[in-house]
Every structure is written in C-alpha cells, then in structure tokens.
Amino acid sequence: MLDIALVHYPVYNKNHEIIGSAVTNLDLHDLARAGRTYGVGAVYIVTPFADQQELVKEIVGHWQDGYGAQYNKDRKEALTVIEICTDLDELFERVTKARQGRPTILATCASCQDKMVSFQDVRGAVEKKENVLLLFGTAWGLTEQVFTMVDGTLPPIIGSGDYNHLSVRSAVAIMLDRILGTRD
Template sequence: MGEVFVGLVHYPVLNKNGEVVATSVTNLDIHDIARASRTYGVSRFFIINPMQTQKRLVERILEYWCEGGGRSYNSLRGEALKNVEVVDDLVSAVGEIVKITGVEPIIVGTWAGHDGESLTLCDLRGKLERDDSPYLILFGTGWGMTDPVKEMCKYVVEPIRGVDEYYHLSVRSAAAIILDRIRGRKEV
C-alpha cells in the first residue's frame, strides 16, 4: 500500500460567478481535516494557498498547537497538526511528495458537481490497497476547482450522495467521509 496525502485547494478555485479566486483558510478546516488525516494514516495534509496573509495565519495556528500553549493544553491536537504543510500551489505539493516518496503521486480529485466518469470509493480503496504508488487526494474550496487543476487528476471519485438530491457537505465533512471509506476499517 502506498502513502496517502491530502490537499485542500484554496487556489485556484472558482467563486459562485465562475471567476478564479483564492479562498480563505478556516480554522475548522485545518483542525478537522488534520485530525481526520491523522486518524486514517495520511502522511501529510497540504493546504494549498499562495496568499501570504493566509499562510501566516496557518503557521500561527500550527505553531500554537504544536509548540506553544496549545501543545500543553491538548497534545492530541498538536499530534494531528504536525503533519500539516502550507504550499503555494499544487505543483509544490507534488514536489514535496516526490521528496518524501521518490515518485510522483497519482492525483485523485473530489468534487460534488462531477457527473462524468468516476471511480467509486470502493474502487479507490482497492487501488490504494494494491498499489505502492503515493496518492494525493484533492479537496476543493469555494465553488470548485478550476479546469487546469481537474486536468492534473488521473482519477475523480464519485460524489458523496445522501438520501436525496441535496449534496452540499462542508469540505471537512466530505474529507472525513472519504477518508473513512477509503482507509477505515471494513467492518461497518
């Protein structure tokens, strides 16, 4: 089984008008996706955002929980957050993975509005179990990832569906569900 990495794409993404923007980092996304990533054995959680103010915000949060007062208050939080890294772009995340593993990762996209050919989460789980390649699972923010980011994905997983046609999960909820389905224990 190869290593699994997670990327939260804040740029380039679309706003509700279809314009390319950078979205803001949220404290909840950092904490919750880092905790889910640690729980399911993700090697590194990349926050992809080139904005200097946003990068400084993430660094302050990480410093507080990994080295500052938060470390003594709740060491489990720091344990999860120590695997978070902020990078400028997707190419930088791929470069970091190459440094860690020696090979380029297979990039997998997730987006709710995808209606084309896709892998089931069961199929992706099978690939992860059989393949020694590293995988980078991308989650988007805003109103979705741009076409150039989507084109970098070798696979796209099917959207998470509930009981009806409504599917508008927070990215941290989607990340937790997907990680559980592809890396969690099978007995459910």
C-alpha cells in the same frame, strides 16, 4: 500511502469566478484530526497568499509550541501532519519527492466529472502500497483547469436525494473513511 491537499487556489466563488479563498481555522483542525486518525501521510494546505500561509503557521505553532501544546497533546500530535504549499506545481513536486515517485493524483467534486475512479479502486491501490494524492477544493470547488491536471476524479458523495452540499470538512472525513476505514 494516501496524502491529501486542501486547495484555496484556484477555486470558484459562487458566481463561478476563479478566486483564492481564505483559510478556515477549523479546516486545519478537522483535516489534521481526520488525517491522523486514518493514517494519511500529510495534509497539504495550498494557498499562494503569504499572509494566509503565515496564518496557518501561527495556528499550527500555537498547538505545537505555544499554549495549545500544553493544553491538548492530542491536538498537538494531529497538527504535525499539516504542510504548507504555494501552488499545485509545488504540491505535486513535494509529494513526488516525499513518495519517491509521482503519486496518482485524484480530484474530488460535488458533481460528476470525467475520468471517474471508484472509492473501492482507491482503497485497493492504497492497500497495495501505491501512492495517491487527493485534492479537495474550498469555496465552490476546484476549477476546470485543475481537472485537466489530474489522473482521475472520485465520485461525488450522494445522499438520499438531490441535495449534496457538504462542507469540505465533512467530505474529507467521509472520503477518508470510505478509502481507509474499517468495515463492520
């Protein structure tokens, strides 16, 4: 089973300072819809800020129980995959409990890192029913500290040249397709 987490702390800002970023409404929708389409277990939203956790609950609640649930049943269904976590320790604990064993934890990044594993490897692991947790950073990406906490790193998504500044929404979609998508 593949689980994914969108991490709002600790991440870098553009000046390479460690910050907690704000939750973006469309991140929740796009990750939930992609997660549900590709059959991920859960999409964890990691933020230590109580007001941001409240915001996530309000957004999900609107589409689960509020007007949104009537308006768009597909969206209601997608948002069931969203879970909220305070920090990475809680995330790792909860996924370990849900999957009855610690998953392989992999970070993603826009530039090369150590401990690289291929998309093909992760695809194979998930096909063999192994549990994998993917971490995605918001803002200018996961901090170096996070990379010391994980088992490996997925390669950056390289396009046609030296520009690879995808939104996290795009990066999640592409990586889910590489790991779980059908191949024509």
